[in-house]
Amino acid sequence: MAFATSALVRSLSTSASRQAAIKHVTVIGGGLMGTGITQVAAQSGHNVTMCDVSDDIVQKGLARIQDSLKRVVKKKYKDDPTAGQKFFDSTMENIRIDTNVERVAASTDLVIEAIIENLDIKQKLFSSLDKVAPQHTIFASNTSSLPIKDIASTCERQDRFGGLHFFNPVPVMKLVEVVRFGATSNETFQSLTDFGQAVGKTTVSCKDTPGFIVNRLLVPYMMEAVRMLERGDASAKDIDVAMKLGAGYPMGPFELTDYVGIDTCKFIMDGWHELDPDQPLFKPSELVNKLVAEGKLGMKSGEGFYSYKK
Ligand SMILES: CCCCCCCC(=O)CC(=O)SCCNC(=O)CCNC(=O)[C@H](O)C(C)(C)COP(=O)(O)OP(=O)(O)OC[C@H]1O[C@@H](n2cnc3c(N)ncnc32)[C@H](O)[C@@H]1OP(=O)(O)O
Numbered sequence: 001m002a003f004a005t006s007a008l009v010r011s012l013s014t015s016a017s018r019q020a021a022i023k024h025v026t027v028i029g030g031g032l033m034g035t036g037i038t039q040v041a042a043q044s045g046h047n048v049t050m051c052d053v054s055d056d057i058v059q060k061g062l063a064r065i066q067d068s069l070k071r072v073v074k075k076k077y078k079d080d081p082t083a084g085q086k087f088f089d090s091t092m093e094n095i096r097i098d099t100n101v102e103r104v105a106a107s108t109d110l111v112i113e114a115i116i117e118n119l120d121i122k123q124k125l126f127s128s129l130d131k132v133a134p135q136h137t138i139f140a141s142n143t144s145s146l147p148i149k150d151i152a153s154t155c156e157r158q159d160r161f162g163g164l165h166f167f168n169p170v171p172v173m174k175l176v177e178v179v180r181f182g183a184t185s186n187e188t189f190q191s192l193t194d195f196g197q198a199v200g201k202t203t204v205s206c207k208d209t210p211g212f213i214v215n216r217l218l219v220p221y222m223m224e225a226v227r228m229l230e231r232g233d234a235s236a237k238d239i240d241v242a243m244k245l246g247a248g249y250p251m252g253p254f255e256l257t258d259y260v261g262i263d264t265c266k267f268i269m270d271g272w273h274e275l276d277p278d279q280p281l282f283k284p285s286e287l288v289n290k291l292v293a294e295g296k297l298g299m300k301s302g303e304g305f306y307s308y309k310k
C-alpha cells in the first residue's frame, strides 16, 4: 500500500512537471526530411504546418507526402481500401502549408527545424522565431552534424531547446535521436522523447556531441569506403555488394551516400575536420570534393557515385 501511494505521488508529480502534450507542430523546411517529419507527425494525429521559403516548394513537398502516404496505405491497408482512404484523408486533413514561419510559430507547441545544414541560417531563423513563439513552445533542430548548443545560442529559451534527429526515409526508419545540451531542461527532454514515441519511433538519448550516435559511426565508415575507392583497393560496386551481402546492410556506403546527398556528407566532414584537424577519420577526400564541385550530388542531381539518369 505504501509502495502504491508513493508510486502514485511520483507519477502525479512527474506528469505535473511535464509540459502539456504537443498538439500543434510547425515543421520548417519542406525538403527531404521536413516532408517526412510532417508526414509521420500528421499520421499520428498531430496538427502540422509545414513551412518553406516559396509556395512552389511547399506544394511540391505536399505532393511528395501524398506519394509516400500512398505507399504506406498500400502496405498497411491492402485488405481494406476504405479504411486506407480514410487514413489517407485524415492524415492530409492534419497538414497545412505556409510560407510565413513567424505567423505559424506564434501559435504552436513545437517547432522542428529541417532547413539547409548551415549554422548561420539556422541561428537567424531561431532568433526571429524566439521573439514570436509563445512561452511554452519548444524548439528542436533536425541537424545531422551541428552542435545544438550553437544553433540555440541566439535564443532566450535555452531550456526549451533540444535536438530531434530523424533518419531518411523518415516514414520507414524507426529511430529518433533525442539530443540535449547543458541548458535543455528535463521537462523539454521528456516532451521531445514523448513526441518521438508518439510519432511511432523508438527514441535514444544523446548528448550534444558531433554526429550524436548514428552519424558519428556512419560518416567515418562512409569516408573509409571513399578512401578505399581512392586507393584503388576495390570498385564502388564491389564495396557496396560486399557490405550488403557480407554485413547485411540494406544499402552499400556509396548507394547510401548518393541517397543522403554527397554535398550533405561533405558539409559534415568539412565541419568536423575544422573542429578536430588531427583526427584522420575526418580528413577531407579529393574525390568527394571533385564530385560536389561538378554538381554530382547523388540521386537528387541525377549523378553521384552512380548515374540515375533515365
Ligand atoms: C553516408 C552517411 C552519411 C550521413 C549523413 C547524414 C544523414 C543523417 O543525418 C541521418 C540519416 O538519415 S543516415 C541514413 C539512414 N538511412 C538508411 O540507412 C537507409 C538504408 N536503406 C534502407 O533502409 C532501404 O534501402 C530503404 C528503406 C531506403 C529502401 O528499401 P528497399 O530498397 O527495400 O526499397 P523499397 O522496396 O522501395 O522499400 C522498402 C519498404 O519501405 C517502404 N518505403 C520506402 N520508402 C518509403 C517512403 N518514402 N515512404 C513510405 N514508405 C516507403 C516501401 O513501401 C517498402 O515497404 P514494404 O513493401 O513493406 O517492403
Ligand SMILES: NC(=O)C1=CN([C@@H]2O[C@H](COP(=O)(O)OP(=O)(O)OC[C@H]3O[C@@H](n4cnc5c(N)ncnc54)[C@H](O)[C@@H]3O)[C@@H](O)[C@H]2O)C=CC1
Residues within 6 Å of the ligand: 028, 029, 030, 031, 032, 033, 034, 051, 052, 053, 057, 101, 113, 114, 115, 116, 117, 118, 121, 125, 142, 143, 144, 145, 165, 166, 167, 168, 259, 260, 261, 264
Ligand atoms: N538528407 C538526410 O538524409 C538527412 C538530413 N538531415 C538534416 O535535416 C536538415 C534538412 O535536410 P534535407 O531535408 O536533406 O534538406 P533539403 O535540401 O531537402 O531541404 C531543405 C529545405 O529547407 C528550405 N529552407 C532553407 N532555408 C529556409 C528558411 N530560412 N526557412 C524555411 N525553409 C528553408 C529549403 O528551401 C529546402 O526546401 C539538415 O539540417 C540536414 O543535415 C537529418 C537527417 C537525414
